Amino acid sequence: MIDLNFLSPAPDSPGGTVAEIILNNPRSLNALNSADIAELSAVLSRAAEEKPRALLLRGEGKGFCAGRNIKGLDPREDDATAFLATEVTPLLKQIDDFPAPTFAAVHGPCLGVGLGFALACDVVYVAEDASFGSPFGNLGATLDSGGHSLFVERLGTHRTMDLIITGELISGAEAVRAGLFSRALPAEELLEFTRGVAQRAAHGATQAFLTSRTLVQDIRDNGTGLWASVDAENIAQGKLCDTEDYYEGFAAFNEKRPPVFHGR
Numbered sequence: 155m156i157d158l159n160f161l162s163p164a165p166d167s168p169g170g171t172v173a174e175i176i177l178n179n180p181r182s183l184n185a186l187n188s189a190d191i192a193e194l195s196a197v198l199s200r201a202a203e204e205k206p207r208a209l210l211l212r213g214e215g216k217g218f219c220a221g222r223n224i225k226g227l228d229p230r231e232d233d234a235t236a237f238l239a240t241e242v243t244p245l246l247k248q249i250d251d252f253p254a255p256t257f258a259a260v261h262g263p264c265l266g267v268g269l270g271f272a273l274a275c276d277v278v279y280v281a282e283d284a285s286f287g288s289p290f291g292n293l294g295a296t297l298d299s300g301g302h303s304l305f306v307e308r309l310g311t312h313r314t315m316d317l318i319i320t321g322e323l324i325s326g327a328e329a330v331r332a333g334l335f336s337r338a339l340p341a342e343e344l345l346e347f348t349r350g351v352a353q354r355a356a357h358g359a360t361q362a363f364l365t366s367r368t369l370v371q372d373i374r375d376n377g378t379g380l381w382a383s384v385d386a387e388n389i390a391q392g393k394l395c396d397t398e399d400y401y402e403g404f405a406a407f408n409e410k411r412p413p414v415f416h417g418r
Contacts, residue, residue: 155178156175156177159176160204160206161349170357170417172206172352172353172356173206173254174211182225183263184217185225186222187222198249202253207360207417208257209255210349211275212259213268216262218263218284220268222237234295242270246300253364254360255355255360255363257275261341262284266290267298267299270299270301278335279347279351281326281338282325283327283341285324286324286334290321305317308333359415360399360415361397361417361418362397397418399416402415
């Protein structure tokens with residue numbers, strides 16, 4: 155089950171809404187099957203139609219998402235490549251391209267497909283006792299949903315293979331120390347903190363945030379070098395000059411008042 159709520163700004167606030175998507179099957183640690191994947195994709199589309207200014211993705215119960223729900227799955231009848239390539243990967247790209255800044259609040263297990271959901275978000279905050287890794291060797295399977303890229307980029311090849319071969323999990327606190335994610339918090343503070351940051355982002359200059367996301371994605375996906383990235387920044391800055399929020403930001407600065415952004 156996938157739930158969708160909208161966190162509205164205060165009545166006297168110019169900020170936009172935050173769409174909060176909740177993975178809500180706690181009895182399976184929010185593990186997902188094909189029907190769940192399709193439902194999550196539909197909910198993401200519905201959320202985008204409402205034009206929120208930020209998105210928060212979280213899990214209900216004791217964990218964020220334990221990955222694919224394989225209960226009762228017969229591997230002889232399963233096409234894992236089709237499941238990942240035609241169902242999971244398009245969903246990861248849908249999160250990656252969501253038309254507002256995206257946040258994940260991760261607690262408990264975050265594995266496989268769940269790890270993919272987290273890495274597709276712009277900002278990931280984790281509980282100190284969250285758990286990450288690749289226990290899939292116990293199934294004769296391997297890490298998927300972008301996990302290899304994430305781990306090698308941020309942990310290096312040796313630590314990546316150590317986690318894969320041993321099947322050991324690392325905590326949220328260790329993951330942040332290693333540079334996997336943004337910051338770790340006590341589990342009881344995680345959701346309130348993430349909501350607060352998402353709500354502040356919903357008051358911000360949305361087009362500027364999305365412009366930076368595009369620049370970061372280009373470096374991530376294409377290995378863009380320094381001077382090519384500088385050139386892209388120069389062009390992007392020029393395009394932002396024609397946005398309402400750019401005008402407002404400069405006006406607010408010169409008038410010595412807080413800016414009132416509308417995401418345009």
